[in-house]
Amino acid sequence: MGHEIVIVGGGVIGLSIARALALRGLKDICLIERSSLGAESSFAAGGMLAPQAEADSRDALFDLLIKSRDLYPNFAAELREETGVDIELDTTGTLYLAVTEHDHDEIEKRYEWQRDAGLPVDKLTPEDARLFEPCIAPDIRGALRFPGDIQVENRRLLSALANSVLQLDVQLMSAVNVEGLESRSGRITGVQTSQGLIQCPTLILAAGAWTSFIDPSVKVEPIKGQMVCLSAKPQLTRHVIYSPRGYVVPRQDGRLLAGSTSERAGFAKDVTAGGIHTILKNAQEISPAISALPIADMWAGLRPRAADGLPVLGPCGEIAGLIHATGHYRNGILLTPVTAELIAKTVVDGVVPEELSAFSPDRFRTVTS
Numbered sequence: 001m002g003h004e005i006v007i008v009g010g011g012v013i014g015l016s017i018a019r020a021l022a023l024r025g026l027k028d029i030c031l032i033e034r035s036s037l038g039a040e041s042s043f044a045a046g047g048m049l050a051p052q053a054e055a056d057s058r059d060a061l062f063d064l065l066i067k068s069r070d071l072y073p074n075f076a077a078e079l080r081e082e083t084g085v086d087i088e089l090d091t092t093g094t095l096y097l098a099v100t101e102h103d104h105d106e107i108e109k110r111y112e113w114q115r116d117a118g119l120p121v122d123k124l125t126p127e128d129a130r131l132f133e134p135c136i137a138p139d140i141r142g143a144l145r146f147p148g149d150i151q152v153e154n155r156r157l158l159s160a161l162a163n164s165v166l167q168l169d170v171q172l173m174s175a176v177n178v179e180g181l182e183s184r185s186g187r188i189t190g191v192q193t194s195q196g197l198i199q200c201p202t203l204i205l206a207a208g209a210w211t212s213f214i215d216p217s218v219k220v221e222p223i224k225g226q227m228v229c230l231s232a233k234p235q236l237t238r239h240v241i242y243s244p245r246g247y248v249v250p251r252q253d254g255r256l257l258a259g260s261t262s263e264r265a266g267f268a269k270d271v272t273a274g275g276i277h278t279i280l281k282n283a284q285e286i287s288p289a290i291s292a293l294p295i296a297d298m299w300a301g302l303r304p305r306a307a308d309g310l311p312v313l314g315p316c317g318e319i320a321g322l323i324h325a326t327g328h329y330r331n332g333i334l335l336t337p338v339t340a341e342l343i344a345k346t347v348v349d350g351v352v353p354e355e356l357s358a359f360s361p362d363r364f365r366t367v368t369s
């Protein structure tokens, strides 16, 4: 059995790359997923597209995040046209609250560098902030508003992408585990799977937090994030609201997500009493009104984090035909459109775009002399 292109992983990254390649006219693409499509981090996420809210300086990752955020309006419109699925791109914006004096010093610095860089950001007094969102805590010291930082319903994004790739004749293999790579003379030749060998000249690894099981040369670890889903009808807030310790994300259907934790806990996805306690304490610091809301659901997911916290994107220098698209850590939903664009460009043109140079998988290889 063989295909021209095999993609491992059916999260937002694998699915969006499959779509981008098929839209460029490539045929015989097969996506292999161990479980079911969108079963992991992409389903657990908050859907915030907020590169500015937490950024303290400009670097290659920040530029990539901004580029991807700005691709979202077209991406959402195209997905809707192709599939009829509305991914609920909400452009209300993001508020970032300062509760303590230390928070206030931090947001002051963030405001200054972003204003000087010409990025859209407004500084708000506590009174101004409450005009935007009356639910916020009475004792905040100030806030920033990021009108360009928006949000998407990541579960609808998964449905839209899954519909799109089906229409584009991508072959989907669910419940098939990829066990290892096959290569010969420095070229990828296929993957070993729970259903036998699948041959391919091009392999794209988008296996999220599990990538290192397939290619141990790239170190990606799972960082657990727990989430609480509250029921807010009518909705409590229109903006996504952050503090330095937590965030709340309003969904159109009355769900209010509160997150999150950041834990090195292996591959276990337990929801814990301590995790939920921390999330709710931080959410109530944003808005005391949260304490009266019913809890509708709780879950945990595993963010894929590379050793240096940066995404791992592009061809692997040692094995021709092997391309990585992983390590998206806290920003995989945000980075979906730009990852799909740039990886598809790499495959189709055979040239690595300049934007990917800081994220090469080869940065992890040990230099020997």
Ligand SMILES: Cc1cc2nc3c(=O)[nH]c(=O)nc-3n(C[C@H](O)[C@H](O)[C@H](O)COP(=O)(O)OP(=O)(O)OC[C@H]3O[C@@H](n4cnc5c(N)ncnc54)[C@H](O)[C@@H]3O)c2cc1C
Pocket: 008, 009, 010, 011, 012, 013, 014, 032, 033, 034, 035, 036, 037, 038, 039, 040, 041, 042, 043, 044, 045, 046, 047, 048, 049, 176, 177, 178, 179, 206, 207, 208, 209, 210, 211, 213, 214, 224, 225, 226, 227, 259, 260, 300, 301, 302, 303, 304, 325, 326, 327, 328, 329, 330, 331, 332, 333, 334, 335
């Ligand atoms: C609580 C939480 C909140 C988050 N909030 C945000 C947010 O607001 N904004 C944002 O941009 N990002 C957010 N993220 C991060 C985001 O969810 C991830 O960066 C993103 O989903 C990664 O996508 P992926 O497709 O690489 O990984 P995944 O969605 O994890 O997909 C990887 C897939 O590969 C499959 N797979 C693994 N191993 C194998 C194998 N051997 N064989 C076959 N298939 C395999 C898995 O089953 C899985 O389906 C959040 C994450 C968490 C946990």
